[in-house]
Amino acid sequence: MYKLYYMPGACSRAIHALLLDLGQPVELIARESVENFREINPTNQVPVLTDGDLVLREGAAIVLHLLDKHGAPELQGTAGQRAEFTQWLMFANATLHPAYSLLFFASRGLESEDAKQEVLQKAAARLTGLWGIVEARLQNREFVCGEKISAIDLMLAVYANWGNYFPLDIELGERTRKLLHRVAEYPAFVRAVEAEEAVAA
Incomplete structure (x- = not known):
């Protein structure tokens, strides 16, 4: 086990x-x-x-x-499909995740309130941009890769929830919000x- x-x-x-x-x-x-x-x-x-x-x-x-x-x-398709899945997996794990980690670092690790707010606002802007990439990916599809929810979508749903810990404006597109709703209801x-x-x- x-x-x-x-x-x-x-x-x-x-x-x-x-x-x-x-x-x-x-x-x-x-x-x-x-x-x-x-x-x-x-x-x-x-x-x-x-x-x-x-x-x-x-x-x-x-x-x-x-x-x-x-x-x-997810790993049974063509070489190109597998590479595309891996690319989006790394986007979630190595790009989006660290961008959220910066929020936690700023809120806990910076003593100066001015410095903290500056980092939080810049991180929020960065996250809005990254979610814009996800929104564009979802233009003609319900999920990031394939026809069903994958580990990538599961990761995105977890990360998106972290934004609730901070009083920041992190913008999520309509298609992204629909994706996150589908994941939240996924058994x-x-x-x-x-x-x-x-x-x-």
């Missing part, structure tokens, strides 16, 4: 939802419940997935491993949220 180290509402939620979508049993382990978590992941971040002796510590690597291992259709995503809430209760 897989073991997934997680934090409520963190990017680990997308991995949990993906595992459920693939029909894979998983043991959830809250990061805060683990002493010396840095011994498991030196960056002190989630997600971390263990698959037997294999320990994976990066979200995109976890997604690719799971899709490859379980024969998911695997709903189950992941409910499982986190049940553990926290």
Whole structure:
């Protein structure tokens, strides 16, 4: 059985939802419940997935491993289709995610209120631009890649929710909002949220 180290509402939620979508049993382990978590992941971040002796510590690597291992259709197309999926996966994990991370850094790591507000506003503008890229991608499709929800869409839904923690204007296009609504109602995503809430209760 897989073991997934997680934090409520963190990017680990997308991995949990993906595992459920693939029909894979998983043991959830809250990061805060683990002493010396840095011994498991030196960056002190989630997600971390263990698959037997294999320990994976990066979200995109976890997604690719799971899709490859379980024969998911996202990696079964042409070389071009696989490359396109990987590109959007990296956009979510390595471009959009860090842009949100800057919000958390500014709110917690900057003592000067003026500096904090300047960074928050610039980060919000950057995020609006990145979501504009997603909006353009969705012009003729319901999901970022393929005809059904993928791990990319799950990631985007988790990240978008982080904007609720900040009193900032991060603009989301109409097509993007529809995508996020579809993900919020997707059974695997709903189950992941409910499982986190049940553990926290």
